[in-house]
Amino acid sequence: MRDVCIVGVGMSKWGEVWRKSMRELHTDAALAAIKNAGVDHLDGLYVGCMSGGLFVGQEHLGAILSDYMGMRGLPAMRVESACASGGMAVRAAYIDVASGMSDIVMASGVEKMTDVSGDDATYALATAADQEYEVFHGATFPGLYAMMAHAHMAKYGTTREMLSMVAVKNHRNGARNPSAQYPFEITAEGVAKSVLIADPLHILDCSPITDGAAAVIVTTVDVAKKLGKPYIKITGSAVGTDTIALAQREDMTTIKAATIATQKALKAADKKIDDVNFAEVHDCFTIAEIVVAESIGKYEPGKAGQAILACDTSLEGRFPMNPSGGLKSKGHPVGATGVAQVVEVYKQLTGQAENGRQIPNNPKVGMTQNMGGSGASSVVHIMEVA
Amino acid sequence: MRDVCIVGVGMSKWGEVWRKSMRELHTDAALAAIKNAGVDHLDGLYVGCMSGGLFVGQEHLGAILSDYMGMRGLPAMRVESACASGGMAVRAAYIDVASGMSDIVMASGVEKMTDVSGDDATYALATAADQEYEVFHGATFPGLYAMMAHAHMAKYGTTREMLSMVAVKNHRNGARNPSAQYPFEITAEGVAKSVLIADPLHILDCSPITDGAAAVIVTTVDVAKKLGKPYIKITGSAVGTDTIALAQREDMTTIKAATIATQKALKAADKKIDDVNFAEVHDCFTIAEIVVAESIGKYEPGKAGQAILACDTSLEGRFPMNPSGGLKSKGHPVGATGVAQVVEVYKQLTGQAENGRQIPNNPKVGMTQNMGGSGASSVVHIMEVA
Secondary structure (H helix, E strand, O other): OEEEEEEEEOOOOOOOOOOOHHHHHHHHHHHHHHHHHOOOOEEEEEEEEHHHHHHHHOOOOHHHHHHHHHOOOOOEEEEOOOHHHHHHHHHHHHHHHHOOOOEEEEEEEEEOOOOHHHHHHHHHHHHOOOOOOHHHOOOOOOHHHHHHHHHHHHHHHHOOOHHHHHHHHHHHHHHHOOOOOOOOOOOHHHHHHEEEOOOOEEHHHOOOEEEEEEEEEEEHHHHHHHHHOOOOEEEEEEEEEOOHHHHHOOOOOOOOOHHHHHHHHHHHHOOOOOOOEEEEOOOEEEEHHHHHHHHOOOOOOOHHHHHHOOOOOOOOOOOOOOOOOHHHHHOOOOOHHHHHHHHHHHHHOOOOOOOOOOOOOOOOEEEEEEOOOOOOOEHHHHHHHH | OOOOOEEEEEEEOOOOOOOOOOHHHHHHHHHHHHHHOOOOOOOEEEEEEOHHHHOOOOOOHHHHHHHHOOOOOOOOEEEEOOOOOHHHHHHHHHHHHHHHOOOEEEEEEOHHHHHHHHHHHHHHHHHHOOOOOOHHHHOHHHHHHHHHHHHHHHHHHHHHHHHHHHHHHHHHHHHEEEEOOOOOOOOOOHHHHHEEEEOOEEEEEOOOOEEEEEEEEEEEHHHHHHHHHOEEEEEEEEEEEEEOHHHHHHOOOHHHHHHHHHHHHHHHHOOOOHHOOOOEEEOOOOHHHHHHHHHHHOOOOHHHHHHHHHOOOOOOOOOOOOOOOOOHEEEOOOHHHHHHHHHHHHHOOOOOOOOOOOOOOOOOOEEEEEEEOOOOOOEEEEEOOO
């Protein structure tokens, strides 16, 4: 396998972007990444999208998005793994370049979620759960993560304050991210007093509904060197899966798919979790960040909440998590999220994070952890300074 | 890149399979392929599906289908390119094995299309066209292919009889295929007198709505040899794209995406089109097979219809097309079709085609051409006797 790197990144506007269609959002991110990398062509496109069909009545995204960005003819396909679709697009592009099939490939992600009603968006998102064994019986994602939160609280004594501090930390980081949908700080008291969605989760425990796209250029080290732009290496890429239905898991206080993916990716990169300086993780709900911090092996089961209270995962802490603001503050256009995580790792490892969001002391190794649904699929990438 | 081969195949029942869910159909095909290949594990799964969201309210297929077939934890993702999703799954698996990332990978496809009404199925299928510039204005797929047929007739004098003979030939082959949804012969008069759908296309010019799944095991030559089962090599794999909207094409009497993909795949295999002994092509409508036969370079523009009348593409002809019965007779569960094409090529090249459907004189080289929508994406594979 060839060494693979990332040499340029791009983001569209994120938020309730009513004046742009899905194809326009994607094109904004794609052309920004192409410009950032300085590439004059692409050999392929992998686009992550969870449900073009349910959100905007458009499948067949590889062809339509290639054409709209001016690259008619380009080999292109969409990949999907619910909210992990973006990370899967990065992985597919990584394998394509590593194989020698293609030299310069775009991995992108897009979701246009606000063209439908809230009820329809809830239905579309619920297709990431088990339709027959969860959704038919009334489960929605806030409900599923609320069950995980209650189980974690019961088993480990995780507190309301720990959940709140995830949101507070991520909004503090997101307030410094020009791409964030909600770039403002919030307080722990504000989280606890916000509208209750599914006990114990309040609305400020939840990531938002977002329109947005992100793109990265994946290529070989040789190409990256010739371009003369900053680049980082992808040294590990792995996927894990588990039962899609939460009730069928061995243990609902951990995300086994994330554990599998992290262990495989670290092994590929010849690293241990403590060699990783920071992580972008899938905080679709505050409890998710706590559970993931433990599932990836950074903290013992039941210990992540205390670490968050102790500011261990803050920007200036020992293991910054979600310096971008995470899904919570930056937004969560489900198909784009996994790609945007890689965008942030690229910026942090090349010293380009904006507005005082840069992690101190020149981090050398970063990771992304992206997951689908209540954690039935997870994709992890380890990236390093070249 | 490593040499890649196919060592086992499986199909579910195809048709209006009301007693099986999508996950059950997929599991039937997947376990059949695993048994056929004799593998004791998989390293990955790529599943092609056009719209789990619109047809059955279920996305996140990699995780749910891995779990349901008893392989919780398996690295898995769905790939999508409308009706070319199955061929894209084969390509993704091919690249994964060629790269050295994985040794034994399943490429599968599934679609469960009859759980929704005909109107809802038509809407779901129309998401393969340009929602904003075609579907909003009333276009459906029979209408789009009818326009291609009229254009082809006007430019080349293509006749009603030529269209009909595509359907007659494919049903003759499909009558010998135990997996076919409509395994019976039809007559040219029967096609011409069947219900008119979109002039000049009658219902017997159209492929049906189908529930079904197909799976193949993709691996290295070393693994295939150790298994001691018949295997074939994949020697070329390529994708082409074009505008998704038919009206924006340079020429609507040809499928440029298929031309691009075929030329690239043949080049990779170091073959010319006349080195290929037979092909499974995407006959979603009778006119599609005529246009594709020309687009892949086998016949000059405007000459495929005459070749079909002259039985050149029949099972005993010089270039058999759709020995399986094609989409027309075998059925068209959109995400599974591209994988089922590879199943047929495997059977033909290993001498295992059932019921007198075997192409005479031991064919050595076969190809598949799978496409999305009205041809905005196309994926081609060249396969050879090992």
